[in-house]
Amino acid sequence: MITTLRATPFRLATASKAISISTFCFPLHRRYHSYQHPPPTSPFTPAESAILSAALRHVPLHGFSTVALSLGARDVGYLDVSVNLIPRGVFDLVKYHLVTERLRLKISVDFRRLEQSDGAENLSVPAKIRVLCVERLKANLPIIHRWQEALGVMSLAENIPASVSELAKLSDEMWFLAGCDSHDMDWYTKRAALSGIYASTELFMTQDTSADFRDTWKFLDRRFSDVKSIENITSNIATWVDFTAHAFSNVLQSKNVRFRL
């Protein structure tokens, strides 16, 4: 089950692979983001949100389970049976955690305020990505001993598309918050690489017994150095295109066509 998540991470060094995974790994419906018009409303109805957020508080004790769901429903004044209102049951509980923690990032990590208050130099984009990863991973702390259950639910066949898409959205969110302005194939490479790094570190964290998760942060840093200089991942494709263009002009020249690149 977990192997599906583990399979993605490390072998993403080549952009070509990244592209083949892209078909389901990127937020394909990354719809227009407006600064003027209010964002679309939450994917959860108010009733769902109330039940799921209350249920999350029972996860440390009862795990990602229908018990937690029922207790949550009871907390906010619904009958146990109203758990049937939650269309995908326990998976929705997992998804609620994923969605709320993703959306919380932009509030909890405000780089502009951070940089002003510290008087620090502007952080580089990779440094910001690291801050965001750590922040997001720390949001799993209260439920970390239960997170393998969540990973199990996420890797059930019917939940994989939604889980992968949520991972892609997280990666996209982090690059956006870090101020990345990629608009070419780098856009894909960066998102694929970060999805892999994040998913593998999150998995590692569930097995980490070191004090203050020191090993997890080390693991994270090793993943970042694996993907050498994450900001400047030179897409193999760009190089390939350049090569092709030059090869093309060489062919023309060898055919005695008067032409220079």
Place this chain on the structure above:
Amino acid sequence: MANRFLYTSSHSLLRSQLQPLASSALSHRCRGLNSAAAASSGISDTKAASSRPLTTREREFLERAIRVNQAGELGANLIYEGQYAVFKSDPRLRPLIRHMWDQEVHHLDTFNKLIAKHRIRPTAMRPLWNIAGYALGVGTALLGEKAAMACTEAVETEIGGHYNDQIRALLDMLKDDKELLKSGELRELIDTIRKFRDEELEHLDTAVEHDAKGADGYVILSTVIRGGCKAAIWISSRV
């Protein structure tokens, strides 16, 4: 001959469609320049309060529109780059192509920034457009000046028409929102597209002045290229 006539008439039909919009674009020219400047400042915080939320369909339309425009401008850049590589030793054509290319560079730059700003996934077909655009530019230029101009004419006709469709759709989207028509993100987008549309039409005029239609096999060349553009637009808006 009959075919040729058909082409000229469809061409003038497009022009007449463009005329009323082109003239209204003039009155917006100043604002268009300002908005392009605003757009090129990258990620800005334009937060005018209390606009209506955009519907899913509208956000999808905007997503596709900006993606396909970026891809189109990328293609245009590569075509002119290819033509320039062939004609750069020609003192007459060099500045002409350089001028059009420079304008395309600005167009592409603007849409690159809009892609990042509005969090739109760029086209995944970029490697393909890189090769196709460049090959089209070099290929037609090697056939001679008139063929290169026929290529420009075909491409700019498609892009001009495509931009007009977008302007119409955007105006239609905002027809009940007086405030949004006056100012804001979408108004700026309309102005940007209008300004670019006008420049594409200048390129079209340049190509026609340089006897694009006198190219050998003009009808075939034009038909093939315009068909290719239509396919590229269809694919880029989606993939």
